[in-house]
Amino acid sequence: MKLYNSLTRKKETFIPLEEGKVKMYACGITVSGEAHIGHGFQALIYDIFRKFLEKQGYDVTYARNYTDVDDKIIARSHETGIPADKYAEMMIEKIDTVMRAFEVDDPTLWLKATCNVQNIIEFVQALIEKGHAYAADNGDVYFDVASFPAYGQLSGRSTDEALDGVRVENDESKKNAYDFALWKSAKEGEISWDSPWGKGRPGWHIECSAMNRAAFGDQIDIHGGGRDLIFPHHENEIAQTEALTGKRFVKYWTHNGLIKVNGQKMSKSLGNSLLLEDLLARYSPDAIKFALLSTNYKNDINVTDNLFPDAEEHLTRFYALIKAAEEKFPDETGLEEEIDQAFDRAMSDDFNSARALADLFGYFKEVKRLLDANDQKARRMTNQIKATYSLLGLFKKSAAEYLEKYQKKEEIPADVLAVAEERKRAREEKNWARSDELREVLKQMGYTVKDSKEGYSLVKNG
Numbered sequence: 001m002k003l004y005n006s007l008t009r010k011k012e013t014f015i016p017l018e019e020g021k022v023k024m025y026a027c028g029i030t031v032s033g034e035a036h037i038g039h040g041f042q043a044l045i046y047d048i049f050r051k052f053l054e055k056q057g058y059d060v061t062y063a064r065n066y067t068d069v070d071d072k073i074i075a076r077s078h079e080t081g082i083p084a085d086k087y088a089e090m091m092i093e094k095i096d097t098v099m100r101a102f103e104v105d106d107p108t109l110w111l112k113a114t115c116n117v118q119n120i121i122e123f124v125q126a127l128i129e130k131g132h133a134y135a136a137d138n139g140d141v142y143f144d145v146a147s148f149p150a151y152g153q154l155s156g157r158s159t160d161e162a163l164d165g166v167r168v169e170n171d172e173s174k175k176n177a178y179d180f181a182l183w184k185s186a187k188e189g190e191i192s193w194d195s196p197w198g199k200g201r202p203g204w205h206i207e208c209s210a211m212n213r214a215a216f217g218d219q220i221d222i223h224g225g226g227r228d229l230i231f232p233h234h235e236n237e238i239a240q241t242e243a244l245t246g247k248r249f250v251k252y253w254t255h256n257g258l259i260k261v262n263g264q265k266m267s268k269s270l271g272n273s274l275l276l277e278d279l280l281a282r283y284s285p286d287a288i289k290f291a292l293l294s295t296n297y298k299n300d301i302n303v304t305d306n307l308f309p310d311a312e313e314h315l316t317r318f319y320a321l322i323k324a325a326e327e328k329f330p331d332e333t334g335l336e337e338e339i340d341q342a343f344d345r346a347m348s349d350d351f352n353s354a355r356a357l358a359d360l361f362g363y364f365k366e367v368k369r370l371l372d373a374n375d376q377k378a379r380r381m382t383n384q385i386k387a388t389y390s391l392l393g394l395f396k397k398s399a400a401e402y403l404e405k406y407q408k409k410e411e412i413p414a415d416v417l418a419v420a421e422e423r424k425r426a427r428e429e430k431n432w433a434r435s436d437e438l439r440e441v442l443k444q445m446g447y448t449v450k451d452s453k454e455g456y457s458l459v460k461n462g
Contacts (some may be wrong), residue, residue, distance in 0.1 A: 001013070001014045001056065001348040002014065002348065002349055002350050003143075003222075003252050003254065003350055003351075004254065004298060004350045005251075005253055005254070006154065006230065006253040006254060006255050007153065007154055007250070007252075008173075009255045011350055012252070014252070015029060016058065016221045016251075017219055017220075017221055017251060020057070020058060020059055020223065021058065021060075021061075022053050022057045022058045022059070022060045022061070022221050023061055023063075023216045023219075023220040023221050023222075023225070024046070024049065024053075024060060024061070024062045024063070024220065024221060024222040024224070025062075025065075025208070025212050025215075025216070025220055025223050026042065026043075026046040026052060026062070026063075026064050026223070026224040027064075027065060027169060027208060027224070027225035027226075027229055027233070027362055028064045028065045028066050028067070028223060029066060029067070029095060030066075030067040030070055030072060030073070030121075031066055031068055031073065031088050031091035031092050031095060032070070032072035032075070032091070033072075033091075034075050034094065034098070034275050034276075034277065035091075035095045035097065035098045035099065035275070035276045035277070036259075036273045036274055036276060037274040037275075037279060037288075037292075037303070038226065038258065038259045039095075039274045039276065040099070040102050040279075040288070041256060041259060041292050041301065042224075042225065042226055042256055043064075043099060043102075043104045043179035044102070044104055044289060044293070044299045045224070045225050045351075046062070046064070046107075046394070047104050047105055047107075047393075048277065048293075048351065048353065048391065048393075049062075049211055049222070049224070049254075049351060050062040050107070050108075050394060051105075051391050052347050052351060052391060053319075055344075055391060056298065056348075060108070061158055061215075061216070062107040062108045062109070062110045063108065063110075063111055063211070063212070063215050063216070064107040064109070064110060064111070064324075065110075065111040065112065065113070065207065065208060065211055066088075066095075066110070066111070066112050066113075067094055067112050067113055067204065068085075068088035068089075068092065068112050068113055068114050069084060069088065069114055069191060069201055069202065070204055071121055072192055072282070073087060073088055074191065075180045077191075078189075080402040082289075083191070084190070084191040085191060087115065087229070088114070092112075095161065098276050098277050098280070099276075100330065101280050101285070102276060102280060102285050102288070103393055103396070104241075104393070105189075106157075108323045109215055111211040111215065112308045113202055113207040113211070113245050115288070116207065116211050116214060117193045117202065118203075119210045119211065119213070119214045119418050120183075120202045120206055120210040121193075121195050121196070122181075122209060122210075123206060123209060123210040123213065123240075123244065124141055124182045124183050124206060125196060125286050126244055126246055127143065127182065127240060128141070128245060130243065130244065131144075131242070132147045132148065132243040133182055134175065135183075135196075135197045136174070137173070138173055138185050139183075139185030139186075139197045139198035139199075139200055140173050140178065140181055140184055140185050140197075140251075141181070141182045141197055142173070142174055142175070142179040142181055142185065143179055143180050143181075143182055143185035143236070143239060143243075144175060144179055144389070145176060145178050145179050145180070145239065146175070147243065148242070148243045150238075150239075150242070151235070151239050151313060152235065153235075153238065154230055154231070154234055154235050154238055155230050155231035155232075155235050155251060157231060157235070165187075173266075178234055178364065180203065180205060180227070181203035181204075182202075182203050182205075182240065182329045183195060183197060183200050183201070183202060183203060183206070184200050184201055184202075184203055185197070185198055185199070185200045186198075186199040186200045186201065190372060192253050192313055199293060204233065205232070205233055205236035205237055205240065206240060207290045208233075208237050209237050209240050209241045209244075209249075212237075212241070212249075213241070215361070216417045218241075218243060218245040218249075219245075219247055219248065219249060219250070219251070220249070220250055220251070221250075221251050221252060222250070222252045222254060222395050223237075223249075223250040223252075223253055223254070224252070224253075224254045224255065224256070225255060225256075226255065226256055226257075226258060226260060227256065227258055229255070229257040230255060234253065236324070237249070237271070238250070256297045256298065256300065257295070257296075257297065257298055257299045257300040257301060258301075259274070259300070259301050260300055260303065261274065261302075261303045261304045262302070262304060262305075263302060264302070274303060279308065280394045282308070282311060283308045283309075283311075283312055283406075284315065284358060284405070285393065286315050286393065286394050286395070286396075286397070286402070287308055287311040287312040287406070288308060288311070289392060289393045289394060290311040290314065290315055290357065291307050291308050291310075291311035291392065293353040293357055293387075293392055294311070294353075294354055294357050294358075295354055295424050296350075296352060296353075296354050297351060298350075312406060315394075315402075315406070316402075316403060316406060316407045316408070317364070317409075318360065318364050318395075319399045319402045319403055320399070320403060321367050321368060321371070321382065322382045322386065322395065322399040323386070323399035323400060323403060324371055325367060325371060325379040325381075325382040326379065326382070326399060328371060328374075328378070328379070329376045329378065329379035331382070332376045332379035332380060333383065334376075334379075334380040334383065335380055335383050335384040336377070336380045336381050336383075336384045336388065337384065339359075339363060339384040339388055340384060340387070340388045341382065342356075342359055342425065343356050343359070343388045343391075346359070346383055349407075353392060356389075356391075359390070361379060361386070363385060364385075366381065367381050367382060367414065375417045378419065380419055393395045412447070412458055415445070416442065416445050416446075416458065417458075419438055419441050419442055419445065420438075420442060420447075420449060420456065420458060421446075421448065423435050423438035423439065423440055423442070423456075424455070424456060426438060427451075442458070443461070446461050447459065447460055447461060448461055
């Protein structure tokens, strides 16, 4: 199995630190706002990483965090009048609900900054004792970047370049402008904890390092997140963790691409954020996943007006063929293992979901041919597709349920409906001859009428 390592900038054969076991961590959401499509994409990617590694026989412990205290959350607390801890709890509950509607499973471990404050304080204190951090007079504590010569190894930036695009805070308190906060002294009215340096709260970067160490020890196999976290967040994680332990923190750094909307970076300031909840109100979880996974996870995704509608259209065609195979061969339970083997080959090449999804078009073309030929292999193929591609979150619903909910209902012309309603009245009056005449009229108009206890339905011919 090959995995692209952002640290070495190449694909490498995946060999975990401990045979048969994988320790994996992915940076989760800062809960100052609602979950958008970028959050959904990242959560989906690492859920799939975990599941495919388990399919390959690894015992995976997957940890994911919620940042539940930071400047943005405190700002939202002041705006809403809700205490910061209660605001964070409220948002976590809401985000969890949306992610479950998106059908992304929970990690093995959920980690939160506020539940690890003592671990964070101990981590910071140890860095101070080792000469890698210092406390300022105002109660802030900073990491001394100059004390860690390897700084910049992940991003490829020098310390001089480290200032580019990064907000500089409390210059007068720092030894150097590029030093970053490990602990922030509390301002009046802010949520805070007692520490050796006075009341305050964790800096953003330190929480992931401290929680990782508390959950896994000094080293992990895979650390993931969006590409926008490479600098400064992940760079700072490496510096503070390796400065403390003297060991390589992460064996494989992985980063998913970013979401663009019609070619522009998605951002709150541009007003083009796509909330996951809004998308789920319009499209199936399957269609959103299909759209996102049709591009290699490392690449940016450009959300155009047609991206999700096109994915929904593909999925409804696929589900229709699954339904046809199940109805035609209800007793066939066999599988076609070649489909699963091809899937494993694609995903073993750096989780290449794009290749795996591209294969579906050929599979379903063959299913249609086999159905026309009355060959039971069609059902064996759809059985295997459902079993294999459920790992990507696809084809887990019953085909009938999916089609009922998401297949576009074709608008029936008014003149056809008028004839159908006239026929309905004729049947109610038990005028069977007129009813039969109008059935033929509908047939000539291109529609077949089907009667049931609930009324009638119209199906377009051909």
